[in-house]
Amino acid sequence: EVQLVESGGAVVQPGGSLRLACAASGFNFDDYAMHWVRQGPGKGLQWVGLINWDASTTFYIDSVKGRFTISRDSSKNALYLQMHSLRTDDTALYYCAKDNRDGGFDYWGRGTLVTVSS
Amino acid sequence: SYDLIQPPSVSVSPGQTARITCSADALSKQYVYWYQQKPGQAPVLVMYKDTERPSGIPERFSGSTSGTIVTLTISAVQAEDEADFYCLSPDSSGTFWLFGGGTKLTVL
Numbered sequence: 001e002v003q004l005v006e007s008g009g010a011v012v013q014p015g016g017s018l019r020l021a022c023a024a025s026g027f028n029f030d031d032y033a034m035h036w037v038r039q040g041p042g043k044g045l046q047w048v049g050l051i052n053w054d055a056s057t058t059f060y061i062d063s064v065k066g067r068f069t070i071s072r073d074s075s076k077n078a079l080y081l082q083m084h085s086l087r088t089d090d091t092a093l094y095y096c097a098k099d100n101r102d103g104g105f106d107y108w109g110r111g112t113l114v115t116v117s118s
Numbered sequence: 119s120y121d122l123i124q125p126p127s128v129s130v131s132p133g134q135t136a137r138i139t140c141s142a143d144a145l146s147k148q149y150v151y152w153y154q155q156k157p158g159q160a161p162v163l164v165m166y167k168d169t170e171r172p173s174g175i176p177e178r179f180s181g182s183t184s185g186t187i188v189t190l191t192i193s194a195v196q197a198e199d200e201a202d203f204y205c206l207s208p209d210s211s212g213t214f215w216l217f218g219g220g221t222k223l224t225v226l
């Protein structure tokens with residue numbers, strides 16, 4: 001059974017940093033790209049970025065480029081989202097999602113909440 | 119810029135058919151994927167590649183396309199179908215992904 005479990009969410013002040021993690025199990029982690037998606041309070045889904053299967057390529061939405069970094073550790077079956085210079089509009093529930101061979105994302109975690117507030 | 123346009127809300131009575139549309143930019147039409155999100159839960163994939171239904175999703179859910187408009191149809195709607203629905207598609211390069219604004223399905 002595929003499982004994705006996010007952790008690391010917290011309350012952080014504007015300008016602060018945070019690292020989120022996503023523990024993956026139930027599939028061959030090394031074979032799949034992985035994504036981060038966020039959802040602000042009462043808002044819709046927003047794709048944040050992706051990392052390809054071997055960590056050689058990452059892509060980000062413009063609003064987080066230069067502030068967020070996605071990485072992965074195949075030895076731990078873990079995905080990470082390092083966030084710097086956090087802003088109040090980064091406040092959201094952050095999901096990790098597994099890439100689907102047929103496109104899109106087929107499995108999601110339950111999310112971890114990041115609140116940026118002074 | 120590339121946008122996916124969804125109606126903010128759709129309302130139907132139980133047993134009726136709900137149709138939720140996702141309109142894409144003509145120059146960037148790629149496959150569309152649909153997610154159902156119930157309150158407090160993670161999104162669930164209910165349709166992929168416009169018209170393909172994942173295993174475990176009821177046959178009441180179907181997808182169709184007409185030009186640059188992709189439609190998620192839910193036949194014989196049940197109270198349990200009430201949720202937010204999001205379409206997802208990559209940009210023309212297939213690299214960046216975009217969600218539609220979401221449609222709240224209300225079962226009256």
